[in-house]
Amino acid sequence: MNHRLEKLSGWLKHEGVELAMIQDPANLFYLTGFECEPHERLVALFSFPGEEPFMILPELEMDRLKNSGWTHGITAYGDSDNPWHIIRSLLADRKLLSFQRAAVELEHLTYARAQSLLSLSPEAKLVSVSTHLGAMRVIKDETEIRAARKAARFADMAVETGIAALKPGCTELEVVARIEYEMKRQGIREMSFSTMVLFGKKSGDPHGIPGTQPLQEGDLVLFDLGVIFDGYASDITRTVAFRSISEEASRIYETVRKAQEAALAQCRPKTPMMEVDRAARQVIAEAGYGAHFPHRIGHGLGISAHEYPSLHGKNSDHLSEGMIITVEPGIYVPEIGGVRIEDDLVITADGHQVLTRFPKELQIVK
CATH class of the missing domain: 3.40.350.10 (Creatinase/prolidase N-terminal domain)
Structure with a gap:
């Protein structure tokens, strides 16, 4: 055996x-x-x-x-x-x-x-x-980590493909189709879960469903997607603005980016998982958006897109070397839209390594 x-x-x-x-x-x-x-x-x-x-x-x-x-x-x-x-x-x-x-x-x-x-x-x-x-x-070996790293590379590529597909009047489902077609062309058989592309106010729904919403100037565009490579899943979220962005939407974006940085700084062996959640939540609360961050900071990732552990504010279990997790703070304001930034990372002996690499600076797509 x-x-x-x-x-x-x-x-x-x-x-x-x-x-x-x-x-x-x-x-x-x-x-x-x-x-x-x-x-x-x-x-x-x-x-x-x-x-x-x-x-x-x-x-x-x-x-x-x-x-x-x-x-x-x-x-x-x-x-x-x-x-x-x-x-x-x-x-x-x-x-x-x-x-x-x-x-x-x-x-x-x-x-x-x-x-x-x-x-x-x-x-x-x-x-x-x-x-x-x-x-x-929950503890991945080197073979599993290599597969997760490759899956993350394809997730980066998928976000890049989605951003390149943005043009005035295109629909969310058209962008989903472009992403998934390109992944098939690259040899990816299946996505980790239903690809999410949300425009404008719809981005304010953390688990929104893509439809025929047309893209307009000033929309936030939220991508949440992943692929399966050699049996292992990736899961990335990026948010961009199309052609312009309001002052408040820009402030929301920077708050989420700083919240993720604070959470990532806690990601090392022996850290209680609740501290990762609390680090991001504190940044968001201090910016006045605490009521608009309704979900946990992250989850385990592996064969399934969602698996143990659940990184929430009451989980006192410790991070351990070899875990692969997501870190994904978000702010969702119905009349404006939502911003979420999510990365996959592996906990290492002295900290962590981020597997998803697509840039996180605010992008205004022209």
């Missing part, structure tokens, strides 16, 4: 849990190297303390699993088969049909699949493996 599977197996033994069923595609990729989107079909890794794991999946995915490098047990089923009948037989072969404790991803497990698993051993108790897997995934 690879060292990640061995760690999971060791945790099961330590916790007195007979088996784990892992279904989240991000966790499957992390533990096995197999990348899939199962849709409604069951794809699951069954792990045990001190025994070989196995994967169960549809027949149409079997060759891809083999090509991913998986060398342990594989059981494939057809669309007319009931995979739970097969799982019952596999567990019976291991004398595990009377298991008492099973570890599952509670946030990912559907009620129907929980019922199917419990039908195999009705007295069993389900326990969460999510916190343990989150703790495993």
